[in-house]
Amino acid sequence: MDTAEIRRRFLAHFEAAGHAVVPSASTLADDPNLLFVNAGMVPFKPYFLGQETPPFDRATSVQKCIRTPDIEDVGKTTRHATFFEMCGNFSFGDYFKEGAIQLAWDLITKPVADGGYALDKDRLYPSVLVGDDEAIALWMKVTGLPRERIVQLGPKENYWSMGVPGPGGPCSEILFDRGPDFGPDFDAATLGPDMPVELEDRLLEIWNLVFMQDDLSAVRSKSDFDIAGSLPKKNIDTGMGLDRVALLLQGKKNMYEIDIVHPVIARAEQLTGKTYGADRTNADDIRFSVVADHVRSAMMLIGDGVTPGNDGRGYVLRRLLRRAVRSMRLLGCEDRVLPELMPVSRDAMSPTYPNLVTDWERIAQVAFAEEDAFRKTLQTGEQVALRVVESAQVTKMVTAQDAFTMHDTYGYPIDLTLEMAAEHGLQVDQQGFIDLMAEQRDRAKADARSKKGTHGDTAVYRGIFDTHGPTEWLAYETLETESRPLALLSRGEAVPRLVEGEIGELVLDRTPFYAESGGQVADAGTIIVDGGKLEVIDVQRPIKGLVVHQVRVVEGELDATREVHARVDPEWRIGARQAHSGTHVVHAALREVLGPTALQSGSYNRPGYLRLDFGWTQALSPEQVRDIELVSQQALRADLAVGWDYMTLEQAKEWGAIALFGETYDNTQVRVVEIGGPWSRELCGGTHVDHSSQIGTVVVTGEASVGSGNRRIEALTGVEGFGYLARERDVVAQLTSLLKTQPDDLVGRVQGLAERLRAAEKELEKARLAQLLGASAELAAGASQVGPVKVVAHRADGAGGADVRNLALDVRGRLPRGEPGVVVIIGQADGKVSVVAATNDEARSRGLSAGELVRALGPLLGGKGGGKDDVAQGGGSDASRIDEALALVTTEVARATTQG
Template sequence: MDTAEIRRRFVAHFEYNDTVGAHTPVPSASLLLDDPNLLFVNAGMVPFKPYFLGQETPPYPRATSVQKCVRTPDIEDVGKTTRHGTFFEMCGNFSFGDYFKEGAIELAWELVTKPLADGGWGLEESRLYPSVYADDREALDLWKKVTGLPEERILRLGKKENYWSMGVPGPGGPCSEILYDRGPAYGPDFDPTALGPDMPVALEDRLLEIWNLVFMQDELSAVRSKEDFDIAGSLPKKNIDTGMGLERVAFLLQGRENMYEIDVMFPVIEKAEQLTGRRYGADHGDDVRFRVVADHVRSSMMLIADGVTPGNEARGYVLRRLLRRAVRSMRLLGYEDPALPELLPISRDKMGETYTDLHKDWDRIARVAFAEEDAFRKTLQAGTQIFDLAATEVRSSGATVLSGDKAFSLHDTYGFPIDLTLEMASEAGLTVDEQGFRSLMAEQRERAKADARAKRGQHADTGVYRAVLDEYGPTEWLAYETLETESKTLGLFAEGIAVPSLAAGQVGELVLDRTPFYAESGGQAADAGTIEFDGGRLEVLDVQRPVRGLVVHQVRVVDGELNPRHVLHARVDPEWRTGARQAHSGTHVVHAALREVLGPSALQSGSYNRPGYLRLDFGWTTGLSAEQVRDIEQVSNQALRADLPVGWQYMTLPEAKDWGAIALFGETYDDQKVRVVEIGGPWSRELCGGTHVEHSSQIGTIVVTGESSVGSGNRRIEAFTGVEGFAYLARERDLVSQLTGLLKTQPDDLVPRVSDLVERLRAAEKEIEKVRLGQLLAAGGELAAGAAKVGPVNLVAHRADGASGGDVRTLALDVRGRLPQGEPGVVVVIGAADGKVSVVAALNDAAQARGLSANDLVRAVGPLVGGKGGGKADVAQGGGTDASRIDEALAVVTAEVGRVAAG
């Protein structure tokens, strides 16, 4: 049974179920959800988390889904075992206060054991072993009742295996797993009644977990770890959350050994075999690499499809690592040519049977992936040179261990995988301080997590807002209809705590029963304005939606003292709103113009707009030419001149997609109703909740001010709109006027006139440099002629004030060349310029034969000038920041030369 059929049977089993009732089929959410605690969706229940946490009311009592997931903590273990993978699909059924344990057990057992002819999976009951949490007697009895199995066939496991929590206070509950016995070839025989609370490692391959049923019934408090917590009581509503690994069931039903050999993954391995001439199953090391390729190619493709682009932080870093590990594995298998153009289409064709957008968006996906492989191939070449230098330095110091910070630098700065560094170090007769490397990697991950939390905010305690919502219902939000409302206070908060009043000068949060203010979302900044009451006035600083349905205003009390008794007059600044509407509609226009100029694969990946300004990020692997930028600006302003109508209407998400509306990567939308904004009919149709102008001409103007890179595979366009756009053009006009006046030329002749001046300036600088270098070299002859005799050595130890590092090196090498070559000669020049000290030592062959070393001399004087340095025996250089001890350093040089020469 192919994977697509297994997936179809799963959804159908729940969608048309008569046991507990039909489940609403919910399409897979994007791998990117707006959750500050997750890089990617890593479990089937994640999209439903707001329902389980009580933050939102579920729109259906029962649901089923097949959710795309990515888990990344074990990337380095992928392929080494057959249990680890990054991308996977999690089948699940969910009950929100509807059926509970018995219903969940009946539904799972029925599908697993139902004959193939009846739409089930037909697994043999004799091979199935349910498990329960050891203290959950209720579940044990229900398994016996539903399945007819004897009690000794049901495993009792501890918290580690069979109790679910999120690791934080909130919902939790016992679990039941369905385990499949793969037989004695995969582990020792066992007695179910003799197993302890933990699953023995020896049985992990034999007793394969295929389904986990979570009985969400407890309210957890004082959570110290996932296995150490207090149960405060029972949840008011008991929920069901299940997860069934699609790939695991697939390899069982397809008679394969592991997930890498199923129908949607093994074709990539087969293609890799053809390209490399190696055979899967012939060598364990090669098998690991084949599995890495199969997993990472698929995972990378799915991440790019959902809008991730390679980068050096967070999601982008994970994608970059996956792509580069896949490419590196192909090289280790002996394939040196570009691999992704050969492998990625294979994965697309298999996964595209279900995820049809892979075909529609293929040009963009391929462009991003192939560009990253090209960049990595160049990185491999450059990184190899850096590694060779590092290895030479280690050997020259007499050591045999490449430090952790060197390995980390290769990894972090040059994109060198640690396994590549380990392999090359071994070939060079060195080892690597892996512990030091891992420590630095852990520190980096913690910094990245902290940065993500700081940028995106933690899960705030939304209980205070939820209480207001539960008591009064959602805010009447009138931002589309009006700029002013008469309102009353529903809640006052300061630092997350409800307060009776806010005094003058105090900053707090205010919830109104109705509001005209736009809350920040969809890239549009929150409205500015004021809220007035009898005897007082508030300045609105920010507007957010901490829970769905509730609008919260951050305010500063300018005058008076606010308390809930006041009648409030909320007023949006009309100039602010006008500018915001222009900028947001301008963003849609620029997006449409971008797609017209570059093609339909140039899709927006993010945006931000405030009054008079917009920026738009889009997936693209190369910089735009000046002509392309001008074309985008011209198409945008032609749309404004055409006075295109701007309208919006509500429809279901499937209707919007059928209508051609564009949805942003990573955004979540209401399946029941979405708002589609169109400009000029089909020219621009996007899902959007922002405020907009009524005709495109009202945007005023769009002035593109810049195009730049914001990471590999991602570009950014910035522009001004409305009055700010005209003001920008006026400043440009004034600048041109001033320059034409200074240069006494016409505007059309300004560029060639400035270009001519620049060329003349460069020519003059070259002449000056020639003169300066001649003077420097002339001084070299005098220095060589005045060399001091230190024993048999001709020594020049010279202070060159005003000389930079390049000058110091040129002078030292020139003087060395002028010393008698048959006699030992040592030249040390120390220069000081712009607060920096430069040291260069240059020795001839005769001096080196006497035991003198440029490297030793530079190392000796480095600490005296507040720095360090080194190099080879003939030439070495260093630097520092303390020019006050240069004379002392030169004296040390003389002493050191005398000491070695005398020896």
């Protein structure tokens, strides 16, 4: 049974049982605690939390998911994948344990002819939470299985929570016995509380049924939590792994061999000339699996709008793409591979996800550009790696710091460093490298925790929402409201009042303030109370439906019993509307100039300023930037009507509205903003002008790269745009006056001056170098005699690295022929110390090495260095010890010649 049919049967089964079929949401989670949707329930989370009323009592979906903790395990087991599809059914206060068990058991055991999967009942083992006697009884009642066929496991396996206070509950897993080829024999009645590792492949979990019934007040770990009480309604959340069921129904050993994954492996075999054998202990077979998983995962992420970057989602994508390319390289293919592999994955997945075909040009552009960038990184890294290898020749060990720098600074993977080190008979301090990586991860986690800020723990906001309901949000209708405070908070705690000078948070029953979202900053303004005044600093939605104002008390005080007058600064709002509408205009102009694949990947706008990030692999020419600006100005001159309407997401897509990458949208209703009808239609919740002419002007001020495959345009609008042009005009006027020329001749005049300046600088450089090298003969003639060796140890103040090297080589060339000679020049310039050592053939024959000399001097100068026996260089930061270092040269030469 192919995967598409398994998916179809799942949805049909639950639709026939009265479930609403909900399309898969994006893999990008609308959740501050998640990078990606990692479970089928995530899009339904507001319903489970009680933040929203579900439009249905029961639902079903096949949700795209990404789990990043499993990346390192991909290929090593039969069940881990980065991208997977989770088939789920959900009950919101409707059926509970018995209904969930009955529905799941019916689907997996009923005959194929009746729409089921016909899995062998004798190989199915339900698991329950230890002590859940109710679930045991229900499994026996529904399935007819004996008590000894039901496995009891502890909370680590069979209790579910979100990891934070909120809903939770015991689980039941459905396990399939794959037979003795996949693990030892077992006794189901005696298993528990933890599933033995050696049985995880044999007893394959295919479905998890969560009985969501508890209200958790604290979650310290998967097995350590406090239950505050019962939820008002008991809910069901289940997840059946589509890929796992596919491998069973298709008779495959692992999920990498199913119909929608294995074609990539087959193509990789053709490209590498190697054969995949599905051996989890074979390095090549693991690499084939990594390639198949990562190519598909990366393609799906790009399809949802992720672009490669150095942090967050972009870093995950970059890591997936580079691991795939690297694995193909280790399999023996050093040519470009993504143009060969990704179309194969597209063809396997596009029957379910047609956007992979319609958006292929953009997806391919992003992926292939990242591979090309990585190939250049590998070339650069190999050059750096050769220097690292060279410096490790004495100790025969590549240091952990060097390996980490290769990985972190140059993007050079550790396994390639290991490979190159082995080729040169070296080892790598792998444990030290692992420790440095762990330190980096700890820093990243700490940084991520700090960035969650005051809204990291949403329990207090959920409590306000549960008590008072959603905020009446009137930002589209008015700039002023009479409002009633619902809660005052200070440092996350409820307080009775805020006094003058204090900063806190205020929740109102109704508000005209725009809360930051969709790239638009929050409104500024004031809140007036009898005898007091508050400045609004920020406005956020820490949970859906609740608007929270961060305020500073400017005058008087505020308590929660007094009504207030909330007023948005009208000038601020005008500027914000101009900037947000300007962003839409620039986006439409961008697509008109560059083509439909130039789609926005991020934006930010505040009054008078906008920036727009978009997927593009090369810098824009000045002509393209001018064209984008011209098309934008023409749209403003045309006074295009700006309007908005509400519709379902599917209707919006059919209407041609652009759903911006990185944003998540309600499946039931979205807001579509259009400028000039079909010229610009985007899903957007921001504030906008009524006609494009009200934007005033659009002045592009910059275009630059913000990562591989991503560019950024910055522009000013309204008064700020006019101010920028006025300043530019003033600069031109001052320059024309200063240079006694006309504006049209200004560029030519400045170019002429610049050329004359460059020519003068070259002449000065020649004179300075001639003066520096003029001392070469004198230095060579004054060489001291250390045993049989002529030694020049000279301090060159004001000389940088290149000058020091030139001087050292020139002096070496002037030393007497046939006599051993050593030259060491130490210069200092701009606070940096540079050292270069050079030896002639006769010196090297006596065992003198320039590299050894530089390494000996490095610690004195507060730095390090190295190189070959004939020429070596280094640097440092401690100029106070230069004379001491020069004295050490004589000592080192004497020691070396004596030993020789």
